[in-house]
Amino acid sequence: MNILDSIIQRKKEEISVAKSHISIQQLKDSEFFGKEKFSLKQNIKDKNGIIAEFKRKSPSKGIINNQSSPLEVVSAYENFGASGISILTDKDFFGGNFEDILNVRNHINIPILRKDFMVDEYQFYEAKSIGADVVLLIASCLSHQQVQEFTALAHELGMEVLLEIHTEEELNHFNLEIDLVGINNRNLKDFKVDLQHSVQLKNQLPKGVLSIAESGIYSIENFKYLTEQGFDGFLMGEYFMKNKNPDKAFEEFISNTI
Template identity: 80%
Template structure:
């Protein structure tokens, strides 16, 4: 069983517990459910293109940074020009929670991506109820038909969709309703990073599709290489979060790419 298999198995258990505790009707009564969402797609187009991530830990790296607070980091990300904020809401494997989104939502005016393992319709109502603007759909744990159905539901709720792929076979998960396509430089099964592989996949997407490079961007040179190859957006977390002061690290990064 891969790490991804273990995560999905645990996720389904969590969803069953959540459904028993909180109904969809209750989620619809949340203060954020009726808000007008920000567009991640438009923000990626018109700002730095960087979706900066708040992430405490991961299965492959262990603890990355559990000493900083989401509000402090997210407000700095916005201040320095992030197109959006990605916030992990998975607890067991990534140390995240809904509270991390709730603490930030009223204090920033850029999109929030709920980054989690979306395998059930219920989770989309959760995302809307906590103030997320977009959700991540991971092709590796969904069928093409599920991606189509989940995308329709997301749009019905006013949420945008970032579809994450890693293999050529997963290109089949793409449909024209998808808002952004993320190409994960890191293989979710063995966690190896291959930037060139991602470029080859991007070149097989239909023209005009907004592409986002995800994971494995460890240096300004990586960022520049991927930008030169035509990526529109960049989902970056570990590069900033592994620093004692992620906010300052992000500010330095933005300054460096601006003068090069």
């Protein structure tokens, strides 16, 4: 069993526990349910294209940062022009939780991506109830049909969808309702990073689709290369989070690149 399989197995257990505690109706009654969303699609075009991630740890890197406060970090991301924020809500493997989104939602005015492994409709109601504007759909965990159904549900709830792909076969998961396509430079099964591979995949996307280069952007050179190759957006976590002050790291990166 690879790491992705273990994460999904655990996720399914968590979801069944969550369902037994909180009903969909209760989620619908929460404060954020009726709120308007911020559009990541729009912000990718209007701002600096970076979706900056708050990330404490990962299966590939272990602890990255368990000191920084989400609000301090994401406020700096917003102030220095990020198009959006990604916040991991997976607890066991990434050290995230719902509070990380709930605690910042009312303090920032850019879209928040709930970064998790979405495998069940219930999680879309959860995402909306904590104030997420965008959800991630990972093609390698889902069938073509699930991608379609989950996209429709996300839209019905007023959220946008970022479809993550990593292989040529996964291009088949794309449909015209998808808002943004992320190409993961990292293979989630063995953690290898390959930027060239992502560029090749990006060139096979239908024209006009907003493309996001995800993961493993470890230097200004990497960023510039991907920009030159025509990516519209960049999902970056570790590069900022590995610093004691991710807020400063973000500010410095922006002043050196954009």
